[in-house]
Amino acid sequence: MILAVETATTGFLLARLGAEARRRWSRMLAEHELAPHHFAVLMSLDTAGPAHQQRVSDMIGVDPRNTVALVDLLHRRGLVARGVDAADRRRTVLSLTGPGAELLGRLREQVETVEAAMLAGLPEPDRRALHDLLSRLAATV
Amino acid sequence: MILAVETATTGFLLARLGAEARRRWSRMLAEHELAPHHFAVLMSLDTAGPAHQQRVSDMIGVDPRNTVALVDLLHRRGLVARGVDAADRRRTVLSLTGPGAELLGRLREQVETVEAAMLAGLPEPDRRALHDLLSRLAATV
DNA sequence: TATTGTTATACTCTATAACTATA
DNA sequence: TATAGTTATAGAGTATAACAATA
Numbered sequence: 001m002i003l004a005v006e007t008a009t010t011g012f013l014l015a016r017l018g019a020e021a022r023r024r025w026s027r028m029l030a031e032h033e034l035a036p037h038h039f040a041v042l043m044s045l046d047t048a049g050p051a052h053q054q055r056v057s058d059m060i061g062v063d064p065r066n067t068v069a070l071v072d073l074l075h076r077r078g079l080v081a082r083g084v085d086a087a088d089r090r091r092t093v094l095s096l097t098g099p100g101a102e103l104l105g106r107l108r109e110q111v112e113t114v115e116a117a118m119l120a121g122l123p124e125p126d127r128r129a130l131h132d133l134l135s136r137l138a139a140t141v
Numbered sequence: 142m143i144l145a146v147e148t149a150t151t152g153f154l155l156a157r158l159g160a161e162a163r164r165r166w167s168r169m170l171a172e173h174e175l176a177p178h179h180f181a182v183l184m185s186l187d188t189a190g191p192a193h194q195q196r197v198s199d200m201i202g203v204d205p206r207n208t209v210a211l212v213d214l215l216h217r218r219g220l221v222a223r224g225v226d227a228a229d230r231r232r233t234v235l236s237l238t239g240p241g242a243e244l245l246g247r248l249r250e251q252v253e254t255v256e257a258a259m260l261a262g263l264p265e266p267d268r269r270a271l272h273d274l275l276s277r278l279a280a281t282v
Numbered sequence: 283t284a285t286t287g288t289t290a291t292a293c294t295c296t297a298t299a300a301c302t303a304t305a
Numbered sequence: 306t307a308t309a310g311t312t313a314t315a316g317a318g319t320a321t322a323a324c325a326a327t328a
Contacts, residue, residue: 008279009252010268011166011255011259013272014159015159015163016201016279017155018158018159018160018162020155020282022156022159043149112150114152119151119152121282127151129270130151130274130275133263133267133270134155134158135154136262141158141262
């Protein structure tokens with residue numbers, strides 16, 4: 001894959017490689033009849049613990065109105081539970097169910113395999129450096 | 142914007158930040174009635190010089206069939222020229238027109254402003270390191 | 283009055299299938 | 306037979322507007 005690397009901006013490279021990562025996730029997750037965003041919801045709940053729907057939306061970068069359908073599907077499949085926050089009854093508290101956590105574990109392995117293939121062209125120290133830089137940028141954006 | 146940074150994979154961070162970069166590009170380019178991919182086509186032609194449509198597709202990561210409409214719009218606006226490759230008449234050679242190059246120059250400035258804002262949370266040496274790592278990864282994927 | 287979640291909807295982006303013209 | 310470009314179209318993803326319940 002040849003890219004306009006010489007004059008490409010950082011944002012362009014992020015968008016370009018992000019789309020590629022998404023495509024690879026997509027193909028893998030399709031076997032489980034899930035989209036990348038569904039996996040992102042599961043992953044964010046595993047990281048943050050039970051969280052309000054809006055918090056989840058922020059974490060995965062999906063607008064709250066588009067998060068509704070994502071959660072609906074996961075809820076129908078029994079992978080996440082919906083609860084009402086007693087302190088603020090407007091809020092829905094999402095949490096991983098047992099089956100949700102179990103599936104997430106298996107998905108994570110497959111995702112790591114797919115990503116390893118995509119990042120294989122970069123030596124290990126550089127892969128770690130890239131991950132670190134992306135994490136720090138993500139925390140500020 | 143809080144992110145599931147701790148357990149996020151590199152691919153997730155790429156997709157997440159790539160989508161954010163695309164959103165910011167989008168808002169800026171909308172003033173010129175262009176989409177991110179249109180700008181990417183202009184940028185790739187500026188980098189590679191006259192190029193076959195399929196080469197452009199590879200560079201910007203858009204499927205050739207979806208590139209057709211992108212080029213149609215740019216061609217209608219007189220920003221890119223379509224020519225036929227004499228050596229292989231199946232091929233369309235795309236090139237920047239004068240107005241295309243002129244508009245690209247102005248767009249590039251605005252894009253750089255938008256991206257600077259997104260990357261502001263990262264110190265300059267890290268921004269350079271990130272750009273370098275992304276470039277090298279892009280060359281291998 | 284502001285915020286959380288929600289619906290309906292329109293729009294954009296991406297992918298599946300198949301055609302044409304050249305090679 | 307294979308490849309470059311194209312069309313049509315369905316599906317997935319995203320954004321605009323507005324609403325009900327609660328704060």
